[in-house]
Amino acid sequence: MSDVLEEMERLIEEIRRHDRLYYEEDAPEISDAEYDALLQRLRALEAAHPELARPDSPTRRVPGRPAEGFRKLRHGAPMLSLDNAFDEGDFREFCARIRRFLALPEATPLDFVAEPKIDGLSVNLLYEDGRFLRGATRGDGLEGEDVTANLLTIAELPRQLPPPFPARIEIRGEVYMTRADFLAFRAQQEAAAAEREARRARGEKLGPPVQVPVNARNAAAGSLRQLDPAVTASRPLRLLAYAMGEASEAPAETHHGFLERLRAWGFPVNPLSQRLSDAEAAAFQARMAAERPQLPYDIDGVVYKLDRLDWQARLGFVGRAPRWAIAWKFPPERAWTRLIAIEIQVGRTGALTPRAVMEPVFVGGVTVTHATLHNEEEIARKDIRIGDMVILQRAGDVIPQIIGVVPELRPAGAQPYVFRTTCPACGSHAVRAGDDVVRRCTGGLTCPAQRVERLKHFVSRRAMDIEGLGEERIALLHAKGWVTSPADLFRLHRHRAELEALEGWGPQSVAKLLEAIERARHPPLERFIFALGIRRIGEQNAKLLARHYRSVEAWQERMLAARTPGSEAREELCSIQGIGPAIAQELIEFFAEPRNLETLSALLAEVQPRPVEIPAAESPLAGKAVVFTGTLATLSRQEAEARAEAVGARVTKSVSRKTDYVIVGSDAGSKAAKAAELGIPILTEAEFRAMAGLPPLP
Numbered sequence: 237m238s239d240v241l242e243e244m245e246r247l248i249e250e251i252r253r254h255d256r257l258y259y260e261e262d263a264p265e266i267s268d269a270e271y272d273a274l275l276q277r278l279r280a281l282e283a284a285h286p287e288l289a290r291p292d293s294p295t296r297r298v299p300g301r302p303a304e305g306f307r308k309l310r311h312g313a314p315m316l317s318l319d320n321a322f323d324e325g326d327f328r329e330f331c332a333r334i335r336r337f338l339a340l341p342e343a344t345p346l347d348f349v350a351e352p353k354i355d356g357l358s359v360n361l362l363y364e365d366g367r368f369l370r371g372a373t374r375g376d377g378l379e380g381e382d383v384t385a386n387l388l389t390i391a392e393l394p395r396q397l398p399p400p401f402p403a404r405i406e407i408r409g410e411v412y413m414t415r416a417d418f419l420a421f422r423a424q425q426e427a428a429a430a431e432r433e434a435r436r437a438r439g440e441k442l443g444p445p446v447q448v449p450v451n452a453r454n455a456a457a458g459s460l461r462q463l464d465p466a467v468t469a470s471r472p473l474r475l476l477a478y479a480m481g482e483a484s485e486a487p488a489e490t491h492h493g494f495l496e497r498l499r500a501w502g503f504p505v506n507p508l509s510q511r512l513s514d515a516e517a518a519a520f521q522a523r524m525a526a527e528r529p530q531l532p533y534d535i536d537g538v539v540y541k542l543d544r545l546d547w548q549a550r551l552g553f554v555g556r557a558p559r560w561a562i563a564w565k566f567p568p569e570r571a572w573t574r575l576i577a578i579e580i581q582v583g584r585t586g587a588l589t590p591r592a593v594m595e596p597v598f599v600g601g602v603t604v605t606h607a608t609l610h611n612e613e614e615i616a617r618k619d620i621r622i623g624d625m626v627i628l629q630r631a632g633d634v635i636p637q638i639i640g641v642v643p644e645l646r647p648a649g650a651q652p653y654v655f656r657t658t659c660p661a662c663g664s665h666a667v668r669a670g671d672d673v674v675r676r677c678t679g680g681l682t683c684p685a686q687r688v689e690r691l692k693h694f695v696s697r698r699a700m701d702i703e704g705l706g707e708e709r710i711a712l713l714h715a716k717g718w719v720t721s722p723a724d725l726f727r728l729h730r731h732r733a734e735l736e737a738l739e740g741w742g743p744q745s746v747a748k749l750l751e752a753i754e755r756a757r758h759p760p761l762e763r764f765i766f767a768l769g770i771r772r773i774g775e776q777n778a779k780l781l782a783r784h785y786r787s788v789e790a791w792q793e794r795m796l797a798a799r800t801p802g803s804e805a806r807e808e809l810c811s812i813q814g815i816g817p818a819i820a821q822e823l824i825e826f827f828a829e830p831r832n833l834e835t836l837s838a839l840l841a842e843v844q845p846r847p848v849e850i851p852a853a854e855s856p857l858a859g860k861a862v863v864f865t866g867t868l869a870t871l872s873r874q875e876a877e878a879r880a881e882a883v884g885a886r887v888t889k890s891v892s893r894k895t896d897y898v899i900v901g902s903d904a905g906s907k908a909a910k911a912a913e914l915g916i917p918i919l920t921e922a923e924f925r926a927m928a929g930l931p932p933l934p
């Protein structure tokens with residue numbers, strides 16, 4: 237999960253940087269298509285992990301337009317989200333919860349107002365003394381963007397309410413585009429985009445990028461969030477009002493009555509909204525699903541709100557959703573299309589993620605050309621082959637998923653998909669560790685897809701502890717090409733003059749940074765190992781490795797030897813207390829990748845990790861590899877091992893030729909026998925206590 241979060245944050249930062257380059261510095265580094273690819277990737281991640289999506293994500297604003305252009309407005313009452321129902325069972329359960337909460341007898345009918353759920357952009361409109369004062373987007377639910385000037389371009393928005401009205405009231409509604417308006421608008425944008433491409437081909441000045449909206453909702457949101465209200469005014473935006481926020485006095489006793497008031501005040505209210513009992517909901521739902529294709533706008537379900545406002549008030553909220561309303565969604569739409577290719581993308585932690593490229597198909601209100609395939613196991617499980625006719629599903633804003641293939645339409649000769657075993661970004665081996673479903677690039681230190689992240693980790697406080705190198709600076713140094721691998725950091729002084737010329741750096745801060753880098757040339761071995769960012773080698777495991785191998789030379793030599801299956805070095809590695817087979821496997825893979833070895837040796841030309849010191853009180857066990865077997869009379873196994881380590885011994889789990897001593901307690905098994913066979917000295921508990929500096933047995 238944190239991998240995903242990291243990738244999302246990197247994407248957001250990257251998109252913002254390109255926005256700045258484009259709009260403020262007029263120096264774009266990437267093409268529109270590449271920019272769109274970044275946005276698309278972010279959208280996909282947000283759809284797959286909605287709980288991680290940031291309210292200020294660039295996907296939630298007009299692409300390419302910094303949302304910073306709008307003032308923030310706080311809503312009087314929060315704009316909440318709705319829980320979803322997906323079938324009649326969910327809806328009945330929702331009604332049962334209401335009855336339980338209000339302590340109503342089971343058969344009590346509940347009156348609802350049913351309203352088609354339009355796919356647009358929610359807004360909050362504040363009226364004082366009947367006059368429209370200002371309006372904001374939903375934003376994060378607590379505060380949104382001040383789009384008052386743009387809302388004023390919508391003809392349907394009442395400027396002044398006829399009396400009577402509360403002194404102050406927030407009206408909630410949806411700004412949307414009808415399907416016909418959307419299709420015309422999209423055609424117009426497509427033509428403009430084509431014209432722009434033609435200008436590009438002719439080498440002419442391009443002007444601002446043209447955004448082709450993917451669906452009506454996207455078009456409405458993009459249009460309302462234009463920094464220039466004149467642009468908004470040119471877009472065919474509509475409004476439907478449906479709820480109340482904060483109000484100085486209640487304008488009605490029921491939701492139905494409130495909708496009547498809205499109509500009287502001149503707000504457009506959906507004519508399909510109707511009052512019904514809970515028993516009638518399923519029939520209404522079915523009718524709406526049937527009428528959906530003929531409606532002039534896109535809907536993705538029906539919202540049911542309890543009609544009595546006093547009951548709404550009693551029910552209140554759970555989390556961020558009201559207990560008295562639910563959005564009953566239509567089943568996701570499905571469509572068939574042809575799979576053209578499978579692209580593999582590399583995340584910043586090296587995860588290889590497959591993505592389907594398909595012939596364009598219209599599903600769930602958008603034209604879809606890409607879908608997630610999750611991982612290689614998923615491809616194998618569904619036996620998805622290039623050229624297959626695939627069944628796509630798309631629900632709401634979620635990225636489309638391939639739910640299966642149509643085997644009857646498989647082209648002759650289609651081969652099972654073979655997942656690549658090398659990284660598309662750097663060519664390193666890509667492997668799956670243990671039961672991990674994700675294949676990852678092993679070129680950690682060299683892979684361009686992973687570099688900045690790895691560098692960040694490398695300099696972090698608990699790793700090499702180089703002060704003054706935040707994410708932004710690392711990204712900058714990387715972009716300048718001065719630091720592409722950890723070793724480059726130690727050659728950064730060659731760029732001193734250029735660094736000092738960078739905005740916001742200056743000679744003093746450059747001097748401080750270069751000093752911090754110099755100080756990092758002799759890190760403790762454990763921190764050095766941790767800094768390499770080998771998967772599963774966190775601080776704790778780095779410490780175990782450092783304590784066991786003691787010097788970077790010994791560690792490197794033994795790791796290289798451990799690559800050979802069945803080797804003594806492999807056995808030794810696996811026998812280190814606390815290092816399981818999965819961790820050993822990660823190390824072996826890291827050292828099996830020639831690019832990592834190159835990077836490591838370049839780094840070791842600059843950095844000399846400090847060996848682990850043997851404790852000052854010299855014990856005959858210091859530096860010795862010991863194995864415990866059987867039960868000791870006076871010490872628990874844990875305490876005995878801790879004591880052995882405290883005097884400088886290395887505790888391993890199995891006996892090999894590398895073992896110096898085997899300490900044998902009662903009920904010792906095969907380890908004692910193996911020690912005898914290999915001629916390894918055996919210690920009794922008393923002998924161990926003496927050598928470990930413990931008082932003799934009583």
Ligand SMILES: [Zn+2]
Nearest residue numbers: 659662677683
């Ligand atoms: Zn790679």
